[in-house]
Each structure stands twice: as structure tokens, then as C-alpha cells.
Amino acid sequence: MPIDNSIVHQIHKKPDGQPASLTLRDAELANSEALEQLLAGLIEAYNSKPNKAWGYFHEESGAYPFSGWLQQLIDQDIDFVGFTSKASEQLKTLMEGSNLALGGHVLFIRYRQGMTAFLVVALLHHTEGVTVTEQLDVASARHLDLSSLNMAARINLTEWKQNATSKNYISFIRGRSGKRVSDYFRDFIGCVEGSNxxxxxxxxxxxxxxxxxxxxxxxxxxxxxxxxxxxxxxxxxxxxxxxxxxxxxxxxxxxxxxxxxxxxxxxxxxxxxxxxxxxxxxxxFMRFYGKADGLSISFESHLLGERVEYNESDDALVIKHPPKGLVQQLRNKKR
Structure with missing residues (x-):
């Protein structure tokens, strides 16, 4: 995935209602193997998230300026550093209005996958770990925690510019604690939720x-x-x-x-x-599942009518050829 532009800024904020501050980087990141690994890991973590929403841009306005700045970037009326600086300032402002918002490193990467151009924006946090040094000592090691990624959005730039009727060129992660947590990030991107x-x-x-x-x-x-x-x-x-x-x-x-x-x-x-x-x-869709009163049953849908039959008049489920391990447990119980 060729990287066209990338940069990291930092927002300092704790979820305590105190004002936020912003540290801006003044130059793009140089392409490197580490940056490519970060993008690959970020995309893998992003794609694995089941709680994503899809949508499209609000009409540009003072409340939703992101798409206007992005258009200026595409038109080359503003450079990548300027675009991301303006966007990060806007994100900081919206964070200050949310007591639940937590600061972090704001990563912007514009990259290509095949013939399609994307922009990914993610709020990243560090976690503490341990490592073994070259001297065989055990030491603390700080690293980006992509496994807990919960504030990120990806914009299909190609579809945005080439398909005027599309309602699904933006995707973003809903917060783990519910939709309300991610509202400020959705509003930062200026996304109208489209398809469910x-x-x-x-x-x-x-x-x-x-x-x-x-x-x-x-x-x-x-x-x-x-x-x-x-x-x-x-x-x-x-x-x-x-x-x-x-x-x-x-x-x-x-x-x-x-x-x-x-x-x-x-x-x-x-x-x-x-x-x-x-x-x-x-x-x-591919499985039937039910649990109640100490009984838990789960089976693939294609087994219904073959090894599993449901008698509606008796409200009875008949299982043919049950798992051998279950059969052995039942036989042992009878002894």
C-alpha cells in the first residue's frame, strides 16, 4: 500500500473536563519500513472491528469544515501539514466538549490500495509492555496499542470524488462504550450516517x-x-x-x-x-443458537432437517447422531 502523505499530531486531554492542548508536528513523516508496518497493523485492526458505521459527508459548513479542507488538499490549495493542522485543531475543540474524550496521537495517512485512494484518521494511545534487551535484560517498553483502537475513520477518496450518489464512502468505528462516546469523532469528520x-x-x-x-x-x-x-x-x-x-x-x-x-x-x-x-x-444466519435454564444449544443451519429436527406440535427438538464426547458423558452418568 503506497503511502502518499502521513503525519502525527498530539492532543493532550484527560476525561476530567479540563481544557485540551495540542502539539503540532511541522513536517510530514518520512516513509519508512516502520511507517509501512504501522499502516498495515492499523488497517488490520480497523478491518477487524465489527462495530463500524458507514456514511457520507455533511454539506460543508462552519460546524463541519473537514470536507472543505480535504477538498482544498486535493485541489492543492493547502498542503498536507496545513490540512492536518486545521483538522487537529477542530478535533481538539470538539474533544473539549466531551467529558469522555481522551487525548492521544492523531495519525493521518493518505495511501493507495490498487487504483483506490484512501485517507485514514486515527486517535492512537500507548500501552506499557516489557521487552528483552540486547544485553538480555528485561525492560519496560512503550508501544502503540492498536488492539484497543476505537476512534478511527477511513475515507474512500476515489469513491467520494467519482461517485456523487454514494452514501457509503466513509466508515468509522463506534466507541466500545456506545454510540455517544464516538459522536464527537463522527462530527469531527462531518459524517452523515448512511447505510446501517x-x-x-x-x-x-x-x-x-x-x-x-x-x-x-x-x-x-x-x-x-x-x-x-x-x-x-x-x-x-x-x-x-x-x-x-x-x-x-x-x-x-x-x-x-x-x-x-x-x-x-x-x-x-x-x-x-x-x-x-x-x-x-x-x-x-449460518447458525441457530439458544440458551435458557441451564440449557445451551447451537448448531449450523444446514443441519436442520438432517441431524436436527423440530417438532412444533410437541415443542421438541430431536438431535440425531449427537457428538461422541457428549454421548460418552451421558453414558458415564448412567453408570
Missing amino acids: PEEETNTLLQAFSDYVGEASMEPELVKDKAKAMTGYVNSQTRAGEQVGLEELSGVIDEEQPRAFYDYIRNKDYGLNPEIPADKRTLSN
Whole structure:
């Protein structure tokens, strides 16, 4: 992933209502192996976060100046240092209005992945660890804690400039403690939340269920198509990419690559050609799970009607060929 520009500034703030301060770097970071490793680790951590929201820019205004500064950067009316300095000042101001906000290092990286340009903005914190030195001593070691990343956004610059109707060219992480914690960061980027990944994924899964149901497909064929679908969607979410419905259609049926895509369009499910996916919703689609009164049951959906049967009149679940380990425990209990 070639890096075009990168810089780090620092906001000093504790979640105690005290004023924040800002330390600005006056030059871009030099490209290095360490910087490339940081970007790779940051993108991996970002893509793994399940609690992301998607959207697009507010119309530029005094309350939402970020997109205007970014446009100036693209038009070369302002350099990268100037753009990030203005943005960091704005972030500091918004942080002061949130008692829950905690300062940190603000990282800006503009990079390319294939033909697509991105800007990632992340608030990073350090954590204390230990290391073994060259002298074989054990010593404290401070390092960036990417595993606890919870304030970051990524903007698809190419889609923003080339697709005027897109509602999903910005993604950002929701705070772990709930939406309210990340509101100031969303407002800093100036993002209007567009698609809801959970709702979009549920609609996609409903469309798939309707599609295979109307086609009266054999259970084994449905299973194969479901696996193909989930494999593709999971690979997209791991890469931090949206799900392309036309591409997905080709994955589901190579012989009729547009069949599922045309079905969605003709039935008017209200899905855009590309949608963000929710990994948790997809996982639940592939499994049945229930827990109550000391009983916990979980099984893959394709087993229903094969090794697992539900009798609605008796409200009974029959499990055929249960796991050998469970069977042995039950036999031991009888002795």
C-alpha cells in the first residue's frame, strides 16, 4: 500500500473536563519500513472491528469544515501539514466538549490500495509492555496499542470524488462504550450516517432466502450457495470493503452470474449496488443458537432437517447422531 502523505499530531486531554492542548508536528513523516508496518497493523485492526458505521459527508459548513479542507488538499490549495493542522485543531475543540474524550496521537495517512485512494484518521494511545534487551535484560517498553483502537475513520477518496450518489464512502468505528462516546469523532469528520450494516445484511440474507426458496433448490445446493455467499462476504469484511451485489451474484452462481443480482433488482429490496456487511449478523444466519435454564444449544443451519429436527406440535427438538464426547458423558452418568 503506497503511502502518499502521513503525519502525527498530539492532543493532550484527560476525561476530567479540563481544557485540551495540542502539539503540532511541522513536517510530514518520512516513509519508512516502520511507517509501512504501522499502516498495515492499523488497517488490520480497523478491518477487524465489527462495530463500524458507514456514511457520507455533511454539506460543508462552519460546524463541519473537514470536507472543505480535504477538498482544498486535493485541489492543492493547502498542503498536507496545513490540512492536518486545521483538522487537529477542530478535533481538539470538539474533544473539549466531551467529558469522555481522551487525548492521544492523531495519525493521518493518505495511501493507495490498487487504483483506490484512501485517507485514514486515527486517535492512537500507548500501552506499557516489557521487552528483552540486547544485553538480555528485561525492560519496560512503550508501544502503540492498536488492539484497543476505537476512534478511527477511513475515507474512500476515489469513491467520494467519482461517485456523487454514494452514501457509503466513509466508515468509522463506534466507541466500545456506545454510540455517544464516538459522536464527537463522527462530527469531527462531518459524517452523515448512511447505510446501517446490520439492516443491510439482514435485507441481503432475506433476499437470498427468498431467492433459493422461490427456485425450490435442493438443500445441498442451498448449502453450497450459502457457503459461497458467506465466504465472499466475510472476505470483503476482512478487507474492509463493501459487498458488491453483482460480484456476489457471480460467486453464488457461476453459470448464471447475474441471476441473483437481477432477482434483487426486480424485487426492489432497496439495496444499493454496494453495501456494508455486518459480520455478526452473517454468522447468526449460518447458525441457530439458544440458551435458557441451564440449557445451551447451537448448531449450523444446514443441519436442520438432517441431524436436527423440530417438532412444533410437541415443542421438541430431536438431535440425531449427537457428538461422541457428549454421548460418552451421558453414558458415564448412567453408570
